[in-house]
Amino acid sequence: MTVMTPAGDFRTSYRADTTIFPTRGSRAALWAGLAVLLCAPLVLDRYLLSLLINVGTLGIAALGLNILVGFTGQISIGHAAFFGFGAFSSAWLHESFGLPVLLCIPVAGLMTALVGLVFGAPAARLKGLYLAIATLAAQFILEDFFARARWFTGGVAGRLTESPAIGSFALDREESYFYLVLAFVIIMFVAAANLMRTRDGRALVAVRDHYLSAEIMGINLAYYRTLSFGIASFYAGIGGALYAHHLQFVSVEAFNILFSIQFLGMVIIGGLGSIMGSLMGAAFMVALPEVVQAAADALAGGAIDRALKIGGNISFLREMAIGAAIILFLIFEPDGLARRWKLIKAYWKLYPYSH
């Protein structure tokens, strides 16, 4: 879809033509959105804030997966394992070496990136289903590693994590932790947007769209396919580390294949190959169980509840809702929420003419 700009909004320099937020309206919306988010901890209760924090941590990891799946056209069904590796790495770094938590988080990201590069090495040669199976192996190997490496994960008992602190000020409450996650979200999303408008980001998309001609254009396919895995794992590691220090407890069982599938669900629902879509997908995935819960509560005691016993089966309803959402999106909006959002914006720009 061609980018539409409002009438009278002309670019007079190439610099103005390469900005992430091209129009005055979008920039205004950006600052307004940021202001609202900065005020959120003053208004929202802790439960809603923890949901927003989840959107942020999952969104960062989902963005990593989107760079891999949406932008590079690879596949990974082991993303939750990398997310978990980041979570345990950060906790382990803090406990074993006494590094401040704020430093542990990026270092955990780098460690996860290294592990991702190891497991991503087959990506240089494999494609499609074969690569999917190779990443499935990564999922199971890492899960097994979590269960056995007690020194790293605390074994089946799991591992307690500390809250980060700036000086003597501990970010141990939802209100303060929210700002940390917000800062990471902004940095990671801006970095991804920058990547995609420069050389290596274009190379990733070129590999996805037509790898043969990408190679003729001077792009080293093996390098970029592997690099994509490294970047995706880095994002997963950062997201996982933030997740760990928020919950203050990491359990070995959390990072199973279902969680990996949920990450894929976020990327598909949000929009493959869309940066903001990753965040929308994560928000959708976090909001969905809440909505299902609310619906179940509303129905509680009614005739339907008595017939189906929904109250006791909320988790099973949740899984079903996720599955149904993925199917519905694949059929009705394969390009995800990001495209739907674009269409809504276009509708207002073109109103009252629909074309």
Place this chain on the structure above:
Amino acid sequence: MGEGEPILRANSVSLRFGGIRALTEVSFAIERGKIFSIIGPNGAGKTSMVNCVSGRYRPSEGQILFDGNDITRLRPNRRAALGLGRTFQNLALFGHMSVLDNIMVGRHHLLKSGFLSGMAYWLGGAQEEELRHRREVEEIIDFLQIQHIRKAQAGTLSYGLRKRVELARAVALRPKLILLDEPMAGMNLEEKEDMARTILDLNEEWGMTILMIEHDMGVVMDISHRVMVLDFGRKLTEGRPEEVMAHPDVRHAYLGEVDEAPSEAVPA
């Protein structure tokens, strides 16, 4: 190496797929600054030859020298940096990218920013580099007259426009030798004339040597400096267009029986 040295030299290149011999001991040399065309009937091995030069295929035997370097076994992505660009017979654009990004991909080997400085954008000099190259890319966009579609998604364009974008992308590589695989296939007369003029401009004003495969004999004979004819993977002849046209084997290759073919069946 002197100016007189050919920019591309193929020394008895053979290519086999199992029992099929796609090319058999083909040798030729392209001088700098010339337009060199390969013609021949369907399945003669024209595209196979170009694929050997661009690196899609590796010759089973023989040697290919480009600008003094032996590139016979060089990976395709390394050839771009040496100054070898190409377009494809069946369009091979990056369909979901904008026209501008497609052309910027052509600058890949000229850009230095890696993923880290790309992510830091304002800090590592990536922005300056992008803008500098954008200026040069705009010159190419002007030259090929695709200003109006620079923000359009490449996959949504018409066939003729896509051909032009593909050429722009290959030109953005700043190649010394550009390989054009059927640049005019599927075009109408007006588009063909435009394309022929573009190729002449690339050759004369931009100083690029051109290796072209084309079926439109009128165009080939009008703009080529030299023509090579392939048939069943073998080199039939090579020479100036009028020499090739007059060659009896060429008529035979295209038309089968020479004696029964009326002379106007081969357009001059």
